[in-house]
Amino acid sequence: MPNQAEGLYGSRARMVSVASGKGGVGKTLVAVNLSVVLQERGHRVLLFDTDAGFANAEILMGVTPKFTLKDFLKKKVGIEEVIFRTPYGVDLISTGMDVEDLITFNVEDKGRVVNELRKIGEDYDYIIFDFPPGFNEQLERFYLSSDHVLVLTATEPTALVNAYTFVKILVLKGLEPVSFHVVMNMVKDLREGRKVVEKFSSVVSKFVGVNFDSTHLMKFEPLVRESVARQIPFVVLKKTSQPSLAIHGIADRITNKIVAKKLSFIERVKLLFGMG
Template sequence: MQDQASSLRSGQIIAVVSGKGGVGKTLLATNLSAVLVDSGKKTLLLDADVGFTNADILLGAYPKYTIKDFVNHRCTIDDLIVKTAYNVDLVSLGGDVSDLLTANELVLKEFVTHFLSVLDDYDIVIMDMPPGFSDVYMPFLALAQDFVILTTIEPTAIVNTYTIVKLLSVKGVSGENIHIVANMVQDVKEASKLMERFITVIEKFINNKVSSVTIMREHPLVLKSIYERTLFV
């Protein structure tokens, strides 16, 4: 799926995706970004869920500009970058209805073209993508080397995750670059068995072997962090 330009960049670009909403994707993206910063990596987080962005809330940031400002030439790509208290640099495409209505396919392609100019300034770029899949966001996904697919063990979430893995595989993404995270798990043993069966199905019917599967137990501190608008790492 990588475009030609992405193969020439030195920094790692990770797309955090999910088959459905409500699985904790933004929580993972923000906390992962903070952990990477703590490990010495200069990290940029792009919240690309236009119209529904909320990474800024968890990071305690207040973006001045959004995608509609960029399109209307009221700011540059550098103006979109917000410094946060966690030392994670953030670009939020905007959580307003006007941002959502602005972000058509041509606009997003134009944004990505300019976004390329800042990528080399970072060791790692995390892209928090909208749930599901849309060709409108292909210019973003084409930048990524690795994909973290977040899911829960609920049947509907598992089915949607299978679809995402299949779509990525059709787009030419190797299983070595696909990582599945089962989130909000209460029974780790049962979840592990389910994910083992799920991976077997993927290997049999999609003919692609994913790189890793991680089980994340449900924890009260996570919910607490949401209400307090902070990270939990």
């Protein structure tokens, strides 16, 4: 039976970048749980973990890939051995290095990665990129080529300022993505949280000129901490929790909106490796 995404989107993967102005706001939590929800809906999903300093996606899913993209670049293994199938049906690639390190590999090595990813890219409906926190100049053109960019923040003033700065830099550099979403995490009171996210959206619209395609709230719940401790995605532990329903809300907006692609999958991969 054909995957429903094939008929809707064709064979090219949709690119979703998960970013944040600062660390500690749940960026990887959202990337992991969103990947699981999309897979549960019948989509083929690849999670690309580029935050090598902590390998958080691996920790949150309770897995330890034997090989990373770094092993492939060092010609130790083939690309198939780098793709790790998690217990949740989501495929995972861990870079094993920082994004900056990826850029420094020579053209021949990066060409090998591009050629191999060209082959596997057509196997997925969604590729979720979990990027390191903060704006990264090496990723400028990649932000632009994403189908969706999720910006994670929290209600604390520092988190809001950093998220605002992140969005502003993207726009000032002409890097506004096709579809922009904001996710406010660790909200203690949903009514107050809604006021904060609406105010944040209003400020961004007025002073930056960006209107978010959607806004989402994730409530602070002990379940999330439990999921981290047990290394099981919270959308698996309790599907009816508010954080789980919020992830489903994000998935709804991503899957229901058809965006005009600016670049093919492989052209985007070239951008990631500084080959565009």
